[in-house]
Amino acid sequence: MFPTLIPLLLFFIPIHAHNPAWHTLSPIPLFPRQEHSTLFLPPSIIAILGGVIPTNSTSLIPPFATTPLMQFYNLSSNTWTFRAPLPLPMNHANAAVVNGTIYLLGGLIEHEDEQGRSWQASPASFAYCPVTNTWRALPPLPAAEARGSAAIGVHDGKIYLAGGMFDLEFYGAQVQNSMAVVSVFDTVTESWESVPAQAKFLPEPRDHAGAAVSAGKMYVVGGRDHGMPHVKDTVYVLDLSNLETGWSTSKARMLTPRGGVAAGLVGRKIYTFGGEGDMSRKSGVFEQVEAYDMETDRWESVGKMRMPRHGTYAVGVEGRVYIPGGGILQGGWPVAHFDVFVP
Numbered sequence: 001m002f003p004t005l006i007p008l009l010l011f012f013i014p015i016h017a018h019n020p021a022w023h024t025l026s027p028i029p030l031f032p033r034q035e036h037s038t039l040f041l042p043p044s045i046i047a048i049l050g051g052v053i054p055t056n057s058t059s060l061i062p063p064f065a066t067t068p069l070m071q072f073y074n075l076s077s078n079t080w081t082f083r084a085p086l087p088l089p090m091n092h093a094n095a096a097v098v099n100g101t102i103y104l105l106g107g108l109i110e111h112e113d114e115q116g117r118s119w120q121a122s123p124a125s126f127a128y129c130p131v132t133n134t135w136r137a138l139p140p141l142p143a144a145e146a147r148g149s150a151a152i153g154v155h156d157g158k159i160y161l162a163g164g165m166f167d168l169e170f171y172g173a174q175v176q177n178s179m180a181v182v183s184v185f186d187t188v189t190e191s192w193e194s195v196p197a198q199a200k201f202l203p204e205p206r207d208h209a210g211a212a213v214s215a216g217k218m219y220v221v222g223g224r225d226h227g228m229p230h231v232k233d234t235v236y237v238l239d240l241s242n243l244e245t246g247w248s249t250s251k252a253r254m255l256t257p258r259g260g261v262a263a264g265l266v267g268r269k270i271y272t273f274g275g276e277g278d279m280s281r282k283s284g285v286f287e288q289v290e291a292y293d294m295e296t297d298r299w300e301s302v303g304k305m306r307m308p309r310h311g312t313y314a315v316g317v318e319g320r321v322y323i324p325g326g327g328i329l330q331g332g333w334p335v336a337h338f339d340v341f342v343p
């Protein structure tokens with residue numbers, strides 16, 4: 001009986017070994033989370049910053065409250081801890097880690113006026129020291145460049161913010177205003193740098209895009225332009241060691257145009273997950289996992305998310321991509337679910 005099974009097993013095992021895997025980690029404590037930032041703080045911390053939480057535990061659709069919470073997940077112990085909250089509640093915050101410090105460079109804040117409620121850009125910028133568990137103020141983003149949901153890249157001590165969204169209105173036509181502007185923060189001089197004209201704007205406005213830096217080049221993948229239905233499939237590339245060469249648009253297009261996408265770098269591939277604006281599904285949430293190979297300039301399909309989500313950032317660490325929280329319904333429904341993808 002056994003010998004007849006062996007060929008069958010040999011047939012299945014190698015295929016299985018090449019299938020990407022998902023593992024579930026400890027969920028985000030206290031509140032489910034969406035529109036937060038996700039960072040890797042070496043050697044062992046995944047940090048989540050700000051975002052939105054439900055205001056009503058029986059209804060996980062808007063309105064949400066913007067939270068200043070910051071929580072650390074320890075990769076070695078699979079446990080979460082609470083750290084000093086952000087100096088102000090923000091969602092879609094632009095954040096990065098450089099040399100062991102967390103930088104928070106503007107984002108969106110709650111706003112209410114006679115027209116109604118919205119999220120508006122704040123230029124407020126801060127640095128967080130994990131050793132002292134304290135935040136301090138940095139020079140704010142230039143006022144005209146304040147936004148959240150920028151594509152973020154880090155290279156040579158500088159943080160690159162590309163595009164973003166400067167308001168999201170919950171009334172009237174539900175306007176979402178996107179930008180193409182590029183801002184550069186130098187973490188050594190702690191100042192905003194001027195950017196050469198060729199690199200100062202993305203070819204088109206983008207927010208909710210994926211981003212990665214590899215071999216000195218920044219890639220901005222997908223995203224949207226002025227609202228959820230306007231999903232994009234572009235790959236924009238900038239050589240960070242020679243900004244004068246400006247942004248170029250790759251011939252390679254994402255297989256599934258998407259915004260609200262999470263992206264994580266593993267080796268020479270940018271893995272992209274989920275997103276928002278899938279008109280073919282009731283949830284409106286994309287399930288696709290697709291990878292862009294920066295060397296071959298090609299996209300490939302890598303499967304599906306086990307729990308399709310949008311409105312979160314992913315981070316690639318040592319060959320795995322960590323994806324905490326996110327929304328499981330277009331526009332809403334934050335979850336505490338935290339999983340890791342192993343390509």
Ligand SMILES: *[C@@H]1O[C@H](CO)[C@@H](O)[C@H](O)[C@H]1NC(C)=O
Nearest residue numbers: 055056057058059060061062
């Ligand atoms: C929570 O939301 C549900 C559904 O919208 C609503 O029926 C209920 O009254 C809300 N509860 C509170 C406390 O606001």
Ligand SMILES: *[C@@H]1O[C@H](CO)[C@@H](O)[C@H](O)[C@H]1NC(C)=O
Nearest residue numbers: 044045074075076077078081
């Ligand atoms: C992470 O957990 C490990 C194992 O419990 C511990 O040794 C380490 O100090 C923790 N790291 C931080 C930053 O808390």
Ligand SMILES: *[C@@H]1O[C@H](CO)[C@@H](O)[C@H](O)[C@H]1NC(C)=O
Nearest residue numbers: 098099100101156157187188
């Ligand atoms: C990195 O941080 C260390 C410790 O805070 C500091 O001494 C060093 O100058 C920093 N390096 C850079 C390039 O900023």
